[in-house]
Amino acid sequence: MTKYLFILLLSFTFTISLSASKIKGVIIDKETNEPLIGAIVKINELNTGTVTGLDGSFKIKHLPKGVYTISVTHIGYETSTMQLNTEEKDEKEDELIISLGPNTKSLHEVEVVGHADKSTEVSARLSERESPNLLNVTSASAIQLSPDMEVASVIQRMSGVTLDRSSSKGNEYAILRGMDKRYSYTLVNGIKIPSTDDRHRYINLDIFPSDLVDRIEVSKALTPNMESDAIAGAVNIVMKNAPDKLLIKANISSGYNTILHDHPFRSFNSDAISLLSPYEINGKEYDAKPSDFTKANLDNNIIKLPVNTIVGFAIGNRFFEKRLGWILALNYNNTYRGKSSLIFDSEQANNSTNQFSLTEIERRFDYRQQENMGIHNKIDFDINRTNSIKAYLAYFNNQIKQNRESDITSLKYSWVPTTGTSEGYIENRNYYNITSLLTTTLQGDHGFFNQHLHLNWSVVYSKATNQTPDLSTITYDNFFKNSQRQPQFVNFSGSTREWFHNSDLDKAFYGNIKYVDKVFGGNLEISTGYLYRDKIRNSFVNTYTLIPVGPVNERTEKGVDWTNYSDINWTIKNPKGAVNQPGTFNAYENDRAVYGMIQYQIHPIRIIGGLRHEQANQGYDLEFHNAFLDKIRPGNYQKKDNKHIYNLPSVNIEYTLQNGNIKGSYYKAINKPGFLEIVPFVDNRGEFAIVGNDSLRNAVAENYDIRYQYYPTQLDQILIGGFYKKITDAIEEGFKKDNHGNNNLTFLNSNALVYGFEVDGVKFFREIGVKFNYTWSHSQTTSNKKYIQNGIVNKDSTYITAATRPLAGQSEHIANISLLYKSSNNGLNAQLAMSYNSDRIIRVSPDLNADRWEKGFFQLDCSAEKNFKSGLSIFIKARNLLNSHNIWYVKQHDESNNKFPYHENDKITTIVRNEYTGSSILVGLRYKL
Amino acid sequence: MKTTTKKVFLSAMTIALSLFAVQAGTITVGTPGGAGGVEVKGTWTKGSTVIVNDHVIIQAGQSLTIEDGVTVEIADTTLKIEFIVLGNLYCKGTANSPINITVSANKIPSNVATTRPFPGLWGGIMCDLTCKEVLMLHTNIKYYGAATTNNSPSVLLKLYKAAAGETVPFMNFRNHVDGKLVVMNSTFSNGVDDGIYIEGGKVIFAYNKVYQNGSTGGDATNLKAGTIADLCYNMYYSQNTNAFKLSNSGSRSPQCVAVVYNNTIVNTGWRRPTIKGGSVWYEAGVVGKTYNTLFLNCRYGIKTDGKADAASTGDYNYYYGNTQNTVNNFNTPTPGLLAHGANDVYGTTAGANDPMLVNYPLSTDTLNSKFDMSWDFHPKSGSPLINKGTTAITRNFGTAGSGITIQSVEYLSPAPSTTVGAFAVSTVGVNDLKTNQFGIFPNPVSTTLNITLDSNNSAKSLVVYNETGVKVIDQLIDYNSTSLTVPVAHLNAGVYTLSIIYSDNSQNSKTFIKE
Structure with missing residues (x-):
């Protein structure tokens, strides 16, 4: 050095x-x-x-x-x-x-490939070229170089991938090929991991710190040896492997989110929170008393210096003549973020005008502190040249403390700015959430008969848990009359204290056998394998409604009867708690699969084809029932088991050209319903009932892909591809009339079509690199929406019509450009990344013409790093430099809305949400031995 | 000789005992602690006491008839007992012998009369789509409305809101396809939240008293899409929010049409501070029509969210406010207030237009919810309420043949009265000077009834009511006639009340028997 x-x-x-x-x-x-x-x-x-x-x-x-x-x-x-x-x-x-x-x-004697440093960009390009299916890879060195701190943002820069940030919990999910997050799955080291989401299988990418990642592979086409519920594709996060020699890496960085400059950071005491609700502590018959509910976690305090801290450490080495490799990586993040939102609530008039009216304006600020901790431990041992064993353990723990302060004003009949009259509420919500993911894998690789026969197996045990204890929401009046603020009473409807938790337990076994030989001058590989997985999913919700207790008629006035939230006295409206509601259920999923795959390669052609036979058993069990009512109404007790069997063929053909290749693939894939979608729950607390559908079928898609790749040099490439997907029985929300003539919102099967093309390019000029990708996609599906026609007495007034629209989450245009500068002479690296997503539907509405669209936006990030002697480097990462706003709108316009704030100039569309999170800056030091 | 005497004595004893048994029976439903529910059907006979220990379920296709004089005593207040009506329910109380649905005395907390009048000791009567008929006459219901628990049958069977933790109304009726609901001459009090919550069906809700309801919210008569209703001659005292909340939300057919007339609404809406608190509320595409209604010391007049059907209207209503604030509330065009009808009576100063009621202190605090049983809301003779109403109202179930028929009896909604409010003018000591005697013969009668009137009478019309208070004949009388005939052959056998109505709206009644 x-x-x-x-x-x-x-x-x-x-x-x-x-x-x-x-x-x-x-x-x-x-x-x-x-x-x-x-x-x-x-x-x-x-x-x-x-x-x-x-x-x-x-x-x-x-x-x-x-x-x-x-x-x-x-x-x-x-x-x-x-x-x-x-x-x-x-x-x-x-x-x-x-x-x-x-x-x-x-180097070690075993194949070089086993321990090569796959974390480089070079290796990434190589994988893309060589892989049997359509793959896009981002390497660790690219991740390190980029301004991203989390895996989620890294993924966003890959071809055809966007991020879904619409979750109210602030979670981030990957959207591949413009298709909703349900159409892809996430693997860690090639193994499927359970989800912390309360109803679905989505993996929240927020929990993976990019520091522990070796590479990220996005597969756009499946081969028979891959699990089949990925119509859009699969994301594989490959964690760091044991290095070839002693490696010590440490980094520490500190940063700040500029949005917090004007908003002092509000937090609350989460230590006071009881992780279990009174029902869980004392039993089902227990009547909760006010003293069972803690008060110290209701008040807010200010954190003066909300400085982000990120610390990472990795150590690894090989022992016993490089036969035993071990890597341990730890990561800890503590970040403070803020989000400012302007949200408009709306309603569709229940009369023939179907008038779209804004009913409420909410000004909201979210203060979010997130502490992530990740431990990743991998041991691999080469028993001999042909046999090796790996043990892998990863544990991620993510804690979020979020305070949301909302100022809500009703825009209905009560809003008269000329007389200074308005009716509104102030709402304070303290959200504390703990998610954890533990995954342990034991894998073995064995070679026999002079490497003609390979066997590998994996045994996996994983558990994901998600807990939101004591989510407290307190609301009080904010009325104005003649511009004078009226006495502020705690809302009579009450305050809620809710406990949510869900867990997902996976036990799986994968076994694969591969036979390799040279036949007729070409390379033949025949493989077969078996998958066994048992998954148990539990979900629990308990809601207590607390009514304020006041001296006269339950009125408790701010400033008179109370100053801090902890001063308020409550009675419990439902002392036994409300556990029996949609959201409390037990479900399970048992998958068994067998596949046969043949790969034959004879220059210049390579063919991979095969069949995957999958049997999916999905069922649920609802806890609350009694024997007497089960007799009164047979079939009332819900417990059901759905068995589905699928035969899914796939074919991949590759034709090698000089400096390039053409790949084509066809595969059949499925999509399973989310756990709650098939539970026949009824939620009748709103304007219309929302019900589950236990006869929902799995979606089945036929996928066609073609890709041309050109490699003028080892590192540069151009990639052009096209895809076409035909989905039968896609699962979408829509209205359906039941046997009694009631119109319920439920989950339905409908058909969808998705197609598009992508262009991806990488070019390096000594010190400067350019990466760009562009994806165009078009999708179409039909779902049921309702509209009203009144005035005809005794006739049907609610109508359901089928409306065609693109799939939710799909942007027609997605483009990314990254400029990289690397000067080894100066030890300087820099990257400028810009991305663009065009308009897309972010939320489907049951009313006609009321889907929520997210406006297209640009995002600009940059980062720079300077390397010094002895392995020390200093870096700076800046994200969201343009402070892009997240804007949602509806493709309808009604003049009556022009009088409301921020809508004076609406002409064709109506804005319903405007959010921004500000830019964040991170500065840090890195040390590498 | 001895044996025969013994025989006579024994048979006399048996007869006496059996009579005794029939008259003072106690029926126990369910075992203490509950087992998830008990199925009931058939009849709870006249005068019985029914001890209810568990949820009561009427199966689809079955029915329960509760005869007059029955006391339903709910003995368990922890289960939050519900009556689940999957079949039909008939509560046939009478004026002299009503049905009482209440709670065992030792389970009623002592502060119910003072600080905690909404104790929520049991749930409510929850009907399903398979319930086709509910008849409720002369039935008194108290202390209902408790929030559902995780094991409430309404939650397990997916009725009402199908979720634990929700307060319930005293009755939820939801058969918008072919449901029929008639509730008359009944009282509902001390409920936690909503009164009656109707999500469909043909409804007559008349002559009821609804008082002291709603702890922190709750509307007395809450209608949603699928309902066709006539709501009249009801008295509402201190409902937390609205007496009538009329909405077409719910994505069901047909569109909700509610005709509200001749009601007396007092002290309603004050205990709920938001703009919704009031007396009558139209929203979401409903057709609501309010006439002949007395709004006494109510928080607002008729309000709307601006999205009610254009056919919604209100006129011939009478407003009184004891304080200037109340008067301003029903006059000043606050957001959403329906403009006064051309024939509304409303003053602009506190205390204007005293309605001259027999016994109600007009200065009673608007936040007061306690109902004093000695109050009398009848208008005194000469009251300004007289002749301020209209009879030109199209009711849903006003004409014979298009009423609501339950168990072969057709119920029609009573004719509107030009005296505003739910009560006719009090006749105490007023008619002595008039020559308002009349005679009827023959009695009993089988085909035609003859009426003789004094000369110089001022009779203008004649009405006949059956035992259950349903009007069966409505006939005009020619001016100054002294005799007339009334055909009665079509009536069922039974006891009827015939009333002659005079030009000043006073009445005189006699009963007769139809054979």
Whole structure:
């Protein structure tokens, strides 16, 4: 390292040149032909040199003519030396290609591929090229370089991927190929992990710190050995592997979110929160008393310096002649964020005008403190050349403390700005949430018969839990009459204290056998495998409604009867708690699958095809029932088991060209309903009933893909692809009339069509790289919406009509451009990333023409890093520099809404939400041994 | 000789005992602690006391008839007992022998009369779509409305809001396809939240008294889409929010049409501070029509969310406010207030237009909810309420043949009266000077009844009511006639009341028997 620094210093001093000539070339790996980044090219006689760039190239200018010895060194490789006589060449430069062989002392005897550093961009491009299915890969070095702190944002820069940030809990989910988050799954190290979501299988990417990630692979097409419920694709987060030699890495960074500059950070005491509700502590027959509800967690305090802290540490090494590898990585984040929202509530008039009216304006600010902790531990042991075992354990724990302060004003009949009259509420919500994910895997890889037969197996135990204890919401009046504020009483409807928790327990076994041979001059691989998974999903909700107790007629006035929320006295409206509601259920899912796959490769063609046979058993069990009522109404007690069997074929064909290839694939995939969608719950607390549908079928899709990839160099590429998906029985929300003539909102099967194309390119010029991708997609589905027609006495007044629309979450245009600068001479890295998502439906509405659309937006992020001697580097990351707002609108306009604030200029559309989170800046130090 | 005497004595004893048994029976429903529910059907006979220990379920296709004089005593206040009506329910109380649905005396907290009048000791009567008929006459219901528990049958069977933790009305009726509901001459008090919550059906709700209801919210008569209703001659005292909340929300057919007339609404809406608190509320596409209604010391007049059907209206209503604030509330066009009808009576100063009621202190605090039984809301003779109403109202169930028929009896909504409010002018000591005697013969009668009137009488019309208070004949009398005939052959056998109505709206009645 010091040698390198010395050369660096020297190269700064030797800038004078006489009768200059140049030397330029590329340094590559002898075995893989991969260009080597950061190889040192030294001219011994002059003690000058340079370092190869992102594309493995180097250039040395201003060389006086002469004969020189060029030596090239790189960690892990044997040094190469050669002679060069610049006088013998003319002014035209020849490009030297110098290949370096591996340094055998530092490598292990088992296949290189087993321990190669897959975290580089080079390796990423290689994977994309070589993989049997359609793959996009982002490597750890790219992640490190980017401004992103979480996996979620990294994924967003991959081709055809967007982020769904619409969750009210602030969670982030991946959307592939423009299709809703339900159409893809997330794997960790190739293994499916359970979800912390309370109703669905979505994986919240927020819990993975990007520090622990080796690479992220997004598969856009499935092969028979992959699980089939990924119509859009699968995201595989590959965690760091044990290094080849001692590795110690540490980083610490600190940052700040600029939005908090004007909003002092509000928090609350979460230590006072009781994790279990009175019902769970004392039993089902217990009548909760006011003293059972804690008060210390209701009040808010200000955190003066909400500074973000991110700390990461990784250590790894190989022992016993490199046969035993171990890596342990820890990460801790504590971030403070804020979000400012302007939200408009609306209603569709229940008369023939179907008038779309804004009914409420809410000004809201969310203060969110998030503490993530991740531990990742991987041990791999090579028993001998052909057998190895890996053990993997990851534990993620995520704690969120969020205070939401809302100022709500009704815009209905009570809003008269000319007389200073308005009716409204102030609502304070303290949300404390703990999610954890534990996943343990034991894997074995075995080779027999001179590597003709491979066996690998995995045994997995994973548990995801999600807990929101004591979510408290307190509301009090905020009325104005003649611009005078009226006495503020705690809302009579009461305050709610809710406990939610759900858990997802997975036990799985994967076994695969592969036979490899050379047949008729080509490589043949026949594989088969078996999947066994048992999943148990429990969900629990308990709501207590507390009514304020006041001296006269239950009126408790702010400033008179109370100042802090903890001063208010309550009675309990439902002392036994409300557990029997949609949201409390037990469900299970048992998957069994068998597949057969054949891969045959004979230059220039490679074919992979096969069949996957899956049996999915999905069922639920509702706890609340009694024997007497089960007799009164047979079928009232809900417990059901749904069995589905699928045969899913797939074919991938690849044709290799010079510097490129063409890939085509066809595969059949399914999508399963979310756990609550098939539970026949009834939620009749709103204007119309929302019901589950226990005869909901799984969606089945036929997917066609074609992709052309061109690699002018080892690192550059251009990729053009097209896709077409036909989905039968896609699951969408819609209205349906039941046997009694009631119109209920439920989950229905309908057909959908999605197609599009994507263009992806990577180009490196010595010190500068450009990456861009663009995806165009079009989708179409039909769902039932309602509208009203009145005035005809005794006739049907609510109508249901089928309306065609794109799929929720799908943007027609998605584009990303990243500019990278890497100067190994200066040890400087920088990246500027810009992305654009066009308008898309963010939430489907049951009313006609009332879907919520999210306006297209640009986002700009940048980062820079400076490396020093001894492995220390300093970096700065800035995110959301344009402070892009998240704007939702409805494609309807009614003049009556123009009088409301922020809507004076509405003409065709009506804005219903405007949110922003501000830019954040992170500055930190990194150390790498 | 001895044996025969013994025989006579024994048979006399048996007869006496059996008579005794029939008259003072106690029926026990369910076991203490409850087992999830008990199925009932058939009849709870006249005068019985029914001890209810568990939820009561009437199966689909079955019915329960509660005869007059029955006391339903709910003995368990922890289960929050519900009456689940999947079949039909007939409560046939009479004026002299009403039905009482109440709670065991030792389970009623002592502060119910003072500080905690809404104790929520049991749930309510929850009907399902399979329930086709509910008849409720002369039935008194108290202390209802408790929030559902995790094991409430209405939650387990997915009725009403189908979720634990929700307060319930005294009755939820929801058969919008072919349901029929007639509730008359009954009283509902001390409920936690809503009174009656109707999500569909043909409804007559008349001559009822609804008082002291709603702890922190709650509307007395809450209608949603699918309902066709005539709501008249009811008295509402201190409902927390609205006496009438009329809405077409619910995505059901037919559109809700509610004709509200001749009601007396007092002290309603004050205990709820939001803009919704008032007396009558139209919203979400409902057709609501309010006439001949007395709004006495109510928080607002008729209010609307602006989205009611254009056919909604209100006229011939009478407003009184004891304080200037009350008067301003029913006059000043606050957001949502329906403009006064051309024939409304309303003053602009506190205390204007005293309605001259027999016994009610007009200065009673608007926040008072306690109902004094000695109050009498009849207008005195000469009251300004007289002749301020209209009879030109189209009712849903006003004409014979298009009423609501339950168990072969057709119920019609009573004719509107030009005396505003739910009560006719008090006749105490007023008619002595008039020659208002009349005679009827023959009695009993089988085909035609003859009426003789004094000369110089001022009779203008004649009405006949049956035993249950339903009007069966309505006939005009020619000016100054002294005799007339009334055909009665079509009437069922039974006891009837015939009333002659005079030009000053006073009445004189006699009973007759139809054979």
